[in-house]
Amino acid sequence: MSAETGATDFHASSSKALLDPSLRANFRRAMDGLMAKRAAQFPDPAEWNALRDLAASVRTRALAKLPELLETLEAKCVANGLKVHWAATTDEANAIVLAILRDHGATRLVKGKSMVSEEMHLNDFLSANGVESLETDLGEYIIQLDGETPSHIIMPAIHKNKQQIARLFGQKIRDAVYTEDVDALTATARRVLRQKFFEAEAGLSGVNFAVAETGTLCLVENEGNGRMSTHVPPIHIAVMGLEKVVERLEDVPPLLTVLTRSATGQPISTYFNMITAPRGPGEKDGPREVHLVILDNGRSRIFSDSELQVTLRCIRCGACMNYCPVYTRIGGHAYEAIYPGPIGMILTPQIEGLKRRHELPHASSLCHACTEICPVEIPITRLLVRLRKEAAQPPAGSKVLDAGGGRSRLEDLAWAGWQAAHTSPLLYRVMGTALRLFGPLAPRGLPLLNAWTKSRTVPKRAKRTLQDLVREKGIPDA
């Protein structure tokens, strides 16, 4: 990303990623494994369809009542003894977190995995303000050690193989010796993190589902670090996007079952935490204060468009990445975005604007693999096309950030020409003939042709078209 303009160059970053054989192999292997595990969890198509219909309906109902549910959630959380904070922007959210920490003189924070905190760039912000913010999810810990960002929303260090992690630990962790033994590597991280859990003055987590009727924050995890981060330090701060709310407690199981099965192919995660209140009088453990920070960061704008609103159904399972033939080949970092892959291609342009990210919705062959496996039935492919339209020909009154931001006069002209050629049968025939006569003579420097012929031969127009053949065969015209 250019530091001066904030502009990104997905063309360059994706092409660079394709040239990295280790990255290609790591992702292909990992995505193959994840797809196989997920597929094994949904062997019966009828059951799968019933489960995703139910999950989608839970999310649809929650979004239909979103403002009301958020108010209920706030009231319930406050009644339960939590402190609730609203943040319109990531800057506001960071300031809220820092103010809570400063109130308590906290300088050491342990973190469970949270994509919203990635949106906030919280670690950098806290570090600049004198707070040590330590990732405790193993994958997040690995990439934090290496100064990287997540390459996948569920498996943030999936781009690394065990040899790379072994080298990293050997270099960065005191007393760690080089070993490729996965259990030994995990034990090393556990030893470091265990001490940090006891020293930290505050813990921070994300939220998978926030139940409005009970004010319960649900946290799905596999390593126990989420429970340690939220229960050991005296203060717990939870950060969530405002779309994470569900109406009732009974809405949780249908979402949880498709989340864990879609994400990692597990019937249920190792840990599932339901956090409702700080430590009560006479209780021996749990944090003394619990804060909930509810972040907007563009979500209200997405919510205001009835079609694009379904983007907010997402439960962050990451299955769309695992199944994406583009993501599988370039990995997550190439997107230069918090959320990579198909969900990122619809979410990022809406949050960051089409002026900066109009190229992302085009980075798909529209193969529908993501749409087919989304457990909450987000029509990702359809929304990609919608955002392409918003970039090129936004409708009057468009609510998308920087609508029209991908407009190109050259492309406008190209499609005007295409329309002319395909609305006039005569012109269509003339163009077809020109293709046959002059196609082979087309200069090799033409950008479009160059792009095609890098890996393919020039398509050869048939000597006689189907139009010619049906005329010869006397196939009736009417």
Add this chain to the structure above:
Amino acid sequence: MKPEAVYFFGTCVVDLFFPEAGLAGIELLKREGVRVVFPRGQTCCAQPAYNCGYHEEARAVARGQMALFPKPLPVVVPSGSCAGMMKHHYPDLFEGTPEHAQAVAFAARVHELTQFLVDVLGVRLTDRGEKATVTWHSSCHGLREMGLEAEPKALLSQLSNVTVVPLKRERECCGFGGTFSVRYPDISAAMVTDKIADVASTGAPTVLSADAACLLNIGGALEKTGAAARPMHLAEFLWERTRER
């Protein structure tokens, strides 16, 4: 119920690059006793502009196409992708315009060729060809928009002398994606390179698909690398093996 007559929408890619596949589709229909009408003014289903977000231009082309198929006959299309465009996206494209009802009615008449052969006409094929081995690429829009999976396989399984060796990643995209292939040529190339390696590993000399655009992509990559396998549209393969000579 078997209709007396059908319209045939050939698609622009078949018209220009795989005309024999279009003709084969027409012959397969005619052999079942169906009169095939081919309106001469037809050009393109408008998918390229639609997918790129140029919906005004797409509407202009789609409007012209719909007008060429006025009678209440089935419209048979030898492409899952173009059929998917006409069946599933025309209603959206014309949403809020005076032609919306027309688009919905038109969409209901659209059929992909192999689905029409199997589900509507119930064809029975007699294999007259030599022993042959093929592999099958299930094109994405056919597979995931039109639900085209059982039908082409059912047709191939009727050919007694044909062995189908499946691809390892049969359901994965070949990397064409229309303008995607030229907007992101490097990603597209990585995808088609993997696809042709998968084709090569089957050892089959022929890769079949029911979508000409995928064949243009896969075939171009096969030729560029000097690979032995050749692309062929399923309709052409079926017709060549079953026609009486």
